[in-house]
Amino acid sequence: MTQIAADPSLPLSPHDHRSCASDALAHAEAVCESRNKRFTENRRAVLKLLLDDHRALGAYEILRRFDWGGRSRAPVQVYRALDFLESMGLVHRVASSNAYVACYRLAERHGAVLFVCETCGVVMECGELNLQSMMDKLARQSGFTIHSQLLEAVGHCPSCARAAEAVDP
Amino acid sequence: MTQIAADPSLPLSPHDHRSCASDALAHAEAVCESRNKRFTENRRAVLKLLLDDHRALGAYEILRRFDWGGRSRAPVQVYRALDFLESMGLVHRVASSNAYVACYRLAERHGAVLFVCETCGVVMECGELNLQSMMDKLARQSGFTIHSQLLEAVGHCPSCARAAEAVDP
DNA sequence: AATAATAGAGTTACAATATAACATCGCCGC
DNA sequence: GCGGCGATGTTATATTGTAACTCTATTATT
Numbered sequence: 001m002t003q004i005a006a007d008p009s010l011p012l013s014p015h016d017h018r019s020c021a022s023d024a025l026a027h028a029e030a031v032c033e034s035r036n037k038r039f040t041e042n043r044r045a046v047l048k049l050l051l052d053d054h055r056a057l058g059a060y061e062i063l064r065r066f067d068w069g070g071r072s073r074a075p076v077q078v079y080r081a082l083d084f085l086e087s088m089g090l091v092h093r094v095a096s097s098n099a100y101v102a103c104y105r106l107a108e109r110h111g112a113v114l115f116v117c118e119t120c121g122v123v124m125e126c127g128e129l130n131l132q133s134m135m136d137k138l139a140r141q142s143g144f145t146i147h148s149q150l151l152e153a154v155g156h157c158p159s160c161a162r163a164a165e166a167v168d169p
Numbered sequence: 170m171t172q173i174a175a176d177p178s179l180p181l182s183p184h185d186h187r188s189c190a191s192d193a194l195a196h197a198e199a200v201c202e203s204r205n206k207r208f209t210e211n212r213r214a215v216l217k218l219l220l221d222d223h224r225a226l227g228a229y230e231i232l233r234r235f236d237w238g239g240r241s242r243a244p245v246q247v248y249r250a251l252d253f254l255e256s257m258g259l260v261h262r263v264a265s266s267n268a269y270v271a272c273y274r275l276a277e278r279h280g281a282v283l284f285v286c287e288t289c290g291v292v293m294e295c296g297e298l299n300l301q302s303m304m305d306k307l308a309r310q311s312g313f314t315i316h317s318q319l320l321e322a323v324g325h326c327p328s329c330a331r332a333a334e335a336v337d338p
Numbered sequence: 339a340a341t342a343a344t345a346g347a348g349t350t351a352c353a354a355t356a357t358a359a360c361a362t363c364g365c366c367g368c
Numbered sequence: 369g370c371g372g373c374g375a376t377g378t379t380a381t382a383t384t385g386t387a388a389c390t391c392t393a394t395t396a397t398t
Contacts (some may be wrong), residue, residue, distance in 0.1 A: 059384070076347095154312065
C-alpha cells in the first residue's frame with residue numbers, strides 16, 4: 001500500500017495536477033483491492049469528478065456533471081458512491097458547505113482537518129493529529145466516547161486573502 | 170454583563186435545569202440589550218424551546234413545537250430567529266446533525282467545541298481555546314485566514330456509552 | 339457449468355433542510 | 369405625523385438527502 005503524505009498546502013501551490021489526480025486514482029484502486037471492495041465504474045466516475053481539482057463539489061453538482069448515458073439521473077447513485085468513497089477514506093465530506101472533496105493524502109483511513117476557502121472553494125487538508133488527539137483527550141475528561149470528529153475552518157486561502165486585502169484594506 | 174463559565178459537563182450531571190434555563194434567558198436579554206438588538210417574541214420563543222434541555226433541535230422540530238397562534242407555519246421565521254441567535258452567540262449550529270443547540274456558556278460571542286451523543290442527543294459544549302488557537306496556528310502556517318471554525322465530535326455520552334458497553338461488551 | 343448468496347445498480351417517489359422575493363407592520367428618532 | 373429601518377408574514381421554491389423496491393452482475397459453492 002502506498003503511504004505518501006501529501007504536503008497540506010499542495011492545493012495552494014502550482015503542481016502537476018494530472019499526475020496528482022492519477023496517483024490518487026491508482027491509490028483508490030489499490031485501497032479497494034486490498035480491502036476486497038469493488039471499485040466499480042460509478043464509484044470511479046464520481047471520484048474522478050472530484051479529482052478534477054482541489055475543490056469540493058456538492059452532490060447535485062456531481063449529479064449534473066455525471067455522464068448518465070441514457071440512464072435516469074438519480075441522486076441516490078451519487079450519494080451511494082460518495083458514502084462508499086468516504087467509508088474508504090478516499091473523499092471527505094465538507095460539512096460547512098454540504099459538499100465533498102477528494103482526498104489526496106494517500107494514507108490509510110483517517111480523519112481530516114479541512115480548511116475551506118469561502119471565495120474560491122479550494123480545500124486544504126491537514127493530517128495534524130495533535131488536534132484530533134486533543135479532542136479525544138477533552139472528550140475522555142468528561143467520559144465521552146468519540147466515534148467521529150469534524151474539524152473544519154472556513155476563511156480565505158492565501159491568494160483570496162490578498163485579493164480581499166487589496167479591495168478592503 | 171454576566172460572565173459565568175458553565176462547567177462543560179453540565180448537561181451530563183443532574184442540575185436545577187429550571188434556573189439553568191432562566192439564567193440563560195436573562196443573559197440573552199442582557200446581551201441583546203447591550204448590543205442594541207431587539208430580543209423579540211419570536212426570538213425569545215425559539216430560544217426558550219432550545220433551552221428546554223441540553224439537546225439539539227432541528228429547525229423543523231422547532232417549527233412543529235412553535236406556537237403559531239393563527240399565523241401560517243413558515244420555516245423562514247424559525248431560520249431567521251436562529252440566524253439572529255447564532256450571530257449573538259446564544260445558540261450554536263450542530264453541523265453534524267443539521268440542528269441547533271442553546272448555549273449555556275454565559276460569555277461573550279465565542280466559538281465552541283461540541284460533543285454530540287448520537288444515542289440520546291445531548292450536546293456538551295467546551296470552551297477549550299487551545300484547540301481553536303491550534304487550528305489558527307495551523308492555518309497561519311499555510312497562509313490561510315480563518316473566519317469561522319467548526320469543531321465537533323460525535324459519539325457517546327458517559328451514560329449511553331455504559332449502556333452500549335452492557336449490550337455489546 | 340449450474341446455482342445460490344450477495345453486493346451493487348437502476349428507478350420512482352418522497353422527505354428533510356433551507357432560501358428567495360416581496361408586501362406589511364411597528365418601533366424609533368426627528 | 370412621518371420617514372427610515374429592522375422585523376414579521378406569506379407564498380413559493382430551491383437544495384440536499386433517503387426509502388423502498390426491482391433487477392443485474394459478481395462471487396462463492398457445489
